Amino acid sequence: MKGALLINLGSPNSTSVKDVRNYLDEFLMDEYVIDKPYIFRALLVKGIILNTRPKKSAAAYKKIWWDEGSPLIVLSERLHEKVKKQVDIPVELAMRYGKPSLKSGIQKLVDQGVTEIYLVPLYPQFAMASTETILALADKLVKKYFPQVTLNDLPAFYNRPDYIEALSESIQKSLDTAKPEHLLFSYHGLPERHIRKSDVTKSHCKLDGSCCNTPSPAHEFCYRHQCYETTKLVAEKLNLKEDFYSVSFQSRLGRDPWIKPYTDFVIDDLAKDGLKNLAVVTPAFVSDCLETLEEIGMEAKASFIENGGEEFTAIPCLNEDEKWIKTLSNWINTWAEK
Numbered sequence: 027m028k029g030a031l032l033i034n035l036g037s038p039n040s041t042s043v044k045d046v047r048n049y050l051d052e053f054l055m056d057e058y059v060i061d062k063p064y065i066f067r068a069l070l071v072k073g074i075i076l077n078t079r080p081k082k083s084a085a086a087y088k089k090i091w092w093d094e095g096s097p098l099i100v101l102s103e104r105l106h107e108k109v110k111k112q113v114d115i116p117v118e119l120a121m122r123y124g125k126p127s128l129k130s131g132i133q134k135l136v137d138q139g140v141t142e143i144y145l146v147p148l149y150p151q152f153a154m155a156s157t158e159t160i161l162a163l164a165d166k167l168v169k170k171y172f173p174q175v176t177l178n179d180l181p182a183f184y185n186r187p188d189y190i191e192a193l194s195e196s197i198q199k200s201l202d203t204a205k206p207e208h209l210l211f212s213y214h215g216l217p218e219r220h221i222r223k224s225d226v227t228k229s230h231c232k233l234d235g236s237c238c239n240t241p242s243p244a245h246e247f248c249y250r251h252q253c254y255e256t257t258k259l260v261a262e263k264l265n266l267k268e269d270f271y272s273v274s275f276q277s278r279l280g281r282d283p284w285i286k287p288y289t290d291f292v293i294d295d296l297a298k299d300g301l302k303n304l305a306v307v308t309p310a311f312v313s314d315c316l317e318t319l320e321e322i323g324m325e326a327k328a329s330f331i332e333n334g335g336e337e338f339t340a341i342p343c344l345n346e347d348e349k350w351i352k353t354l355s356n357w358i359n360t361w362a363e364k
């Protein structure tokens with residue numbers, strides 16, 4: 027029997043510094059996230075980052091936490107409940123870090139008699155630190171605990187017409203209300219090194235501004251290309267003028283160079299250049315989370331206003347959008363019918 031597993035990133039169990047430390051420990055010790063040899067990673071994460079970051083992150087989580095729990099988890103649960111109703115096979119939800127774990131998600135499917143699992147990473151664009159780590163862990167768990175199970179996965183859906191339509195329509199709703207002078211597409215950032223590592227041609231990605239527009243087999247796994255492609259397709263769908271929108275990358279960590287331009291710099295520059303009304307959309311996430319609600323909705327907004335901006339709209343993620351739920355359910359049903 028077939029079954030599907032929706033998988034998102036995960037959140038700490040609570041906003042306590044201890045829980046946030048445990049979560050960051052699991053997250054940042056993942057070799058697909060901080061891709062350094064174990065000794066360096068342990069020194070960096072356990073010796074440096076975990077000394078200061080948990081306190082800072084816990085304070086940030088406190089600002090966005092809901093009565094029901096982490097927004098990312100609650101929104102993923104709501105998505106799961108709604109998808110379940112439109113799908114003809116068992117569907118479960120799991121997180122890559124924290125709870126519910128990937129192992130418990132697979133176990134729940136197996137308990138219902140499932141032997142063929144469709145992994146559905148809830149990330150529109152492929153990245154080693156998001157999609158690949160899910161596929162690698164699922165593979166490891168299946169080999170070790172569920173040898174009777176076979177795995178399939180939904181590839182990155184950054185350019186699928188039905189996804190682009192759902193995303194565009196949800197953005198248009200916010201544009202109609204906010205009437206911004208500029209729309210910024212802010213994607214989660216990555217260390218530049220990750221882009222080079224995921225380049226299957228080993229020579230295409232130059233991070234020079236042109237490679238992502240030049241057709242290449244590298245683009246199947248190029249996060250940067252896929253972010254620009256999502257943006258281009260939404261812009262085409264909504265007939266956005268070229269100077270009305272731009273792209274940037276947020277959420278840097280550490281001192282290594284990350285892909286540019288950086289969202290915080292771009293937003294401050296837009297305000298300093300006299301822009302008064304800005305909208306920001308975050309299409310690397312399908313559910314609102316710390317990075318959208320706090321980093322964009324609170325921090326970036328405050329910085330925009332401090333630098334002379336007046337109106338700032340953080341456009342919600344797709345969350346429980348009806349068209350998005352239908353789209354996701356259709357993908358699962360299509361796979362189930364094969």
Ligand SMILES: C=CC1=C(C)c2cc3[nH]c(cc4nc(cc5[nH]c(cc1n2)c(C)c5CCC(=O)O)C(CCC(=O)O)=C4C)c(C)c3C=C
Nearest residue numbers: 035036037038059083098153155156214216279315316317
């Ligand atoms: C080296 C560090 C990180 C990489 C690489 C990275 C890639 C990456 N992350 C997401 C999605 C999310 N990240 C979130 C939080 C978050 N991300 C990092 C670090 C890296 N992410 C940290 C340390 C944190 C925790 C909070 C903090 O201290 O800033 C979240 C939000 C989780 C939540 O609970 O709400 C998401 C979602 C993607 C898609 C990605 C690669 C493209």
Ligand SMILES: [Fe+2]
Nearest residue numbers: 035214277317
């Ligand atoms: Fe992240």
Ligand SMILES: [Fe+2]
Nearest residue numbers: 231237238251
């Ligand atoms: Fe590229």
